[in-house]
Amino acid sequence: MTVPAPPAAMVFGPLTRTDFVRYQGASGDMVPIHHDETFARAAGFPSPFSVGMMQAGVLANWATDWLGAENVRRYRVRFKEQVWPGDVLTCSGSVEREYEQLGERKVDVALICTRQTGGVAVQGWATFVLYSNGAQS
């Protein structure tokens, strides 16, 4: 019942406007600033930028690849820097705490999704339950 070691950091991108649009269509958040170049420029931005929930989703999935999709019990993200076309994102994480709660073995992990500049796009925290067979569900 030990926590599996974090996998290697995973790289995504360079991201394109097409990636942004696909996420918007899938999520249902069609705010134009994330796909409409004319609208984004008129609002003072150099181009559209991604919906924050896209990189939040990418980071969440990286964590479930590590600790199991069935085992997640909490996922929280804070949005930091915007993500732009051409950005390359890197997801990584580390174990913060392993403990027992109401008869379940749990682990809290800290997660981070950075841009190629080193800037943080999203910061995340998650709780997973641990089973004796590790990340297998």
Add this chain to the structure above:
Amino acid sequence: MVDRSALGAAGEWFEMDVERGKIREFARATLSDNPAYLADERAISEPTFLTTMIFWQDESSNPWDTVAMDQERGLHAEQEFTFFGPPPRAGTRLKARSTISAIYDKEGRRGGTMTFVEMTTDFHDADGALVAQSKMTGVETSRPPDSAP
């Protein structure tokens, strides 16, 4: 400008079907190749999947507009999902309700007041058990957000 009287506003209950094709589409859109999302007959939903509740809500079930947050100065600050067991699988029908659960101010590091608004959505299964909760935190800043990449 945030309308503080929105605190406690609740939407109507709404239904949300968790569907295999939607889970698969969402996995593609969030750049995942995890077979738990893509291959399983009764695929499990991704940790952020419940954000697709937008498709199941209408004006009567989504109380967010009662907050009247300024579009120019409004940002999505944080998002949290809590699961009281494994996340819902394909084939699950959820009953959900959104409530404006908190409104509070904080002083910004560069001056100015930031107003935070939380909307909590509770998701129940067919037996009425609370299976998941989503909490969205929006913030209204006292000036428009930076536009520099």
